[in-house]
Every structure is written in structure tokens, then in C-alpha cells.
Amino acid sequence: MLYQPVRGNAEATGLCELHNADCTAILPEIPDGSVDLVVTSPPYNVGKPYETRSALDTYVEYQTSIIEECFRVLSAHGSICWQVGNWVDASEIIPLDSIVIPIFRRLGMKIRSRVVWTFGHGLHCTKRFSGRHETVVWATKSSDYHFDLDSIRVPQKYPNKRHYKGPNKGELSGNPLGKNPGDVWEISNVKNRHPEKTAHPCQFPEELVERLVLGLSKAGQTVLDPFAGSGTVGAVCNRLDRRSVLIERAPEYVEIIRDRLGAPRPEARSQVGGEVVLDPSIEDLLSLEPWLSSGAEGPAVPVGIVAL
Numbered sequence: 238m239l240y241q242p243v244r245g246n247a248e249a250t251g252l253c254e255l256h257n258a259d260c261t262a263i264l265p266e267i268p269d270g271s272v273d274l275v276v277t278s279p280p281y282n283v284g285k286p287y288e289t290r291s292a293l294d295t296y297v298e299y300q301t302s303i304i305e306e307c308f309r310v311l312s313a314h315g316s317i318c319w320q321v322g323n324w325v326d327a328s329e330i331i332p333l334d335s336i337v338i339p340i341f342r343r344l345g346m347k348i349r350s351r352v353v354w355t356f357g358h359g360l361h362c363t364k365r366f367s368g369r370h371e372t373v374v375w376a377t378k379s380s381d382y383h384f385d386l387d388s389i390r391v392p393q394k395y396p397n398k399r400h401y402k403g404p405n406k407g408e409l410s411g412n413p414l415g416k417n418p419g420d421v422w423e424i425s426n427v428k429n430r431h432p433e434k435t436a437h438p439c440q441f442p443e444e445l446v447e448r449l450v451l452g453l454s455k456a457g458q459t460v461l462d463p464f465a466g467s468g469t470v471g472a473v474c475n476r477l478d479r480r481s482v483l484i485e486r487a488p489e490y491v492e493i494i495r496d497r498l499g500a501p502r503p504e505a506r507s508q509v510g511g512e513v514v515l516d517p518s519i520e521d522l523l524s525l526e527p528w529l530s531s532g533a534e535g536p537a538v539p540v541g542i543v544a545l
């Protein structure tokens with residue numbers, strides 16, 4: 238499938254409702270059952286520029302109140318996708334999905350998948366295995382939910398494989414439309430030189446959101462992101478003909494969203510699922526290891542390695 242350019246000014250056309258506000262102020266204004274899908278990546282309480290680190294209990298209480306509101310605004314057939322990583326403290330990790338899954342279950346939601354999103358790049362740890370995955374928890378409000386598998390199939394490993402015996406002998410053994418993408422998704426994270434990179438420090442990739450939006454909502458339906466960041470959910474919804482409601486507290490990120498949704502993007506990727514090529518710059522190709530170029534003997538902990 239080809240990427241369509243983002244439609245003109247999504248705010249002006251009403252395709253996107255953008256709020257520069259705290260989501261705790263806006264969510265109560267959204268009517269019950271008016272949203273079909275929530276896709277979001279909340280702050281992880283790890284001290285990023287856009288959050289104030291708090292005690293874990295306080296964070297869990299706060300997340301619970303937001304999830305309860307998302308549950309209230311969700312339609313009976315709707316889904317919530319909560320994309321999270323680890324909370325880290327003194328080299329101890331708490332995977333945040335282990336915290337949010339019980340919140341969803343207490344609300345009576347059903348967990349349908351815990352998708353492992355794996356990527357090749359990240360910090361190098363010295364006291365534990367370097368983190369190379371995060372997760373998406375997909376929960377549905379009821380047992381009658383929308384899941385359009387055909388819209389998100391991926392190519393079969395052996396597309397021409399056929400039954401070699403039995404009543405279906407000679408026929409294709411796999412679905413010609415492709416296979417279920419599974420629950421381990423390898424997608425580049427959005428770091429420097431990624432074509433989608435904006436000034437926001439923690440974007441999730443459009444490809445990850447696209448699979449969720451295509452598979453779990455229909456054209457014309459409404460998708461909510463209460464922690465919109467650079468507006469990735471809005472950008473994907475514009476392309477796929479879904480309405481989006483985006484809430485972002487920081488004005489500087491809202492400006493990024495407006496830029497991202499306000500103009501056609503001829504530079505958009507050309508293929509769903511295509512590998513994103515992170516072009517190394519000429520400086521990367523020519524640079525020596527930092528400790529060689531500085532003439533120093535060598536750092537105790539090489540650059541890029543953190544003792545998290």
C-alpha cells in the first residue's frame with residue numbers, strides 16, 4: 238500500500254481536534270462513548286524534559302485516573318493501546334505494562350495482545366541487559382470489538398508454499414493476502430536522521446501507530462491521543478481518514494503538531510513496512526572513536542554507554 242500525503246490543514250478541515258492543555262482538564266469534556274480507539278504513549282516517569290519525576294505510587298495513581306477517563310470516553314466496541322517502556326530507578330526496572338494491565342483488568346477490559354516493539358538502537362547499559370524493546374498493551378472494552386486483520390497482513394515467508402498432500406493438495410497453504418503480523422514488531426525507533434524525526438525527544442514511529450489504527454478502527458472513526466507529543470497519531474489518522482483528538486500540554490510540541498499536520502508531506506515514506514534507512518552522515522562515516530580523536534587514553538565508560 239502506498240503512503241498518501243497528509244491532507245492539508247487537518248485542524249481547519251475538522252479532521253483533527255487539537256488541544257494545547259493538560260489532558261486532565263480536557264478528558265472530562267469529552268462525551269461518554271464518543272471515541273473508537275485510544276492510542277497513546279504516556280510519560281514513563283523517568284525524568285524526560287516534559288515530565289516531573291514522582292514516586293511510583295503517585296505515578297500509578299495518576300495513570301489510573303487518565304485510563305479511567307479514556308475508558309469512559311471509549312465506545313462499547315472500542316480499544317485502548319497503551320505504549321510503554323520501563324520505569325527505571327537505581328538500575329532496577331519496572332516494566333510499565335505490568336502496572337497498566339491490572340488497571341485495565343480492574344475496569345473490566347480484556348487484554349487482547351501485549352505487542353513487543355523491538356528496535357535496534359538505544360542506550361548501552363553496564364548493569365543490566367540493554368533495553369531493546371518496549372510494549373503496546375491492547376485492551377478492549379467488550380468482547381465485541383473491531384479487528385480488521387486483512388488490513389494489516391504482512392507477506393508470507395514462503396508465499397508460494399502449497400499443500401503437498403491431502404484434499405487441498407496443490408493449493409496455497411498460506412493466506413494469499415499475507416499472514417498475521419504477530420505480536421513482535423521490529424520497527425526502527427525515531428532517532429536522529431529518521432525521516433519522521435521532529436524536535437520532540439520521544440516520538441513513536443508512524444508504522445507502529447499505522448498498524449494499530451488500521452487494524453483496530455474504521456475510516457471515519459475517532460482516535461484519541463491524550464499525550465500527543467509531536468502528533469504522530471494525528472499524522473497517521475490524517476492519512477488513513479480517521480478523525481483524531483490530540484491533547485498536548487507543552488506549547489512547543491503543539492507547534493510541532495501544527496507544522497506536521499498543516500502541510501502536505503511529499504517526503505512521506507513510500508511503503509508500509511518498508512525498512513527505514515537511517516542514512517549515516519559523512520561525519521559518522523569518517524569519525525574516529527571519540528577517545529582516539531581526543532588523544533585521551535580512553536574513557537572508563539565509552540560514549541553512549543550509561544550506567545542505568
Ligand SMILES: C[S@@+](CC[C@H](N)C(=O)[O-])C[C@H]1O[C@@H](n2cnc3c(N)ncnc32)[C@H](O)[C@@H]1O
Nearest residue numbers: 259260278287440441464465466467469485486
Ligand atoms: C512520550 S511523549 C508522546 C510522544 C508521542 N507519542 C509522539 O509520537 O510524538 C508524552 C507527551 O505527553 C505530554 N504530556 C505529559 N503530561 C501531559 C498531560 N497531563 N496532558 C497532556 N500532555 C501531557 C508531554 O509533553 C509529551 O509530549
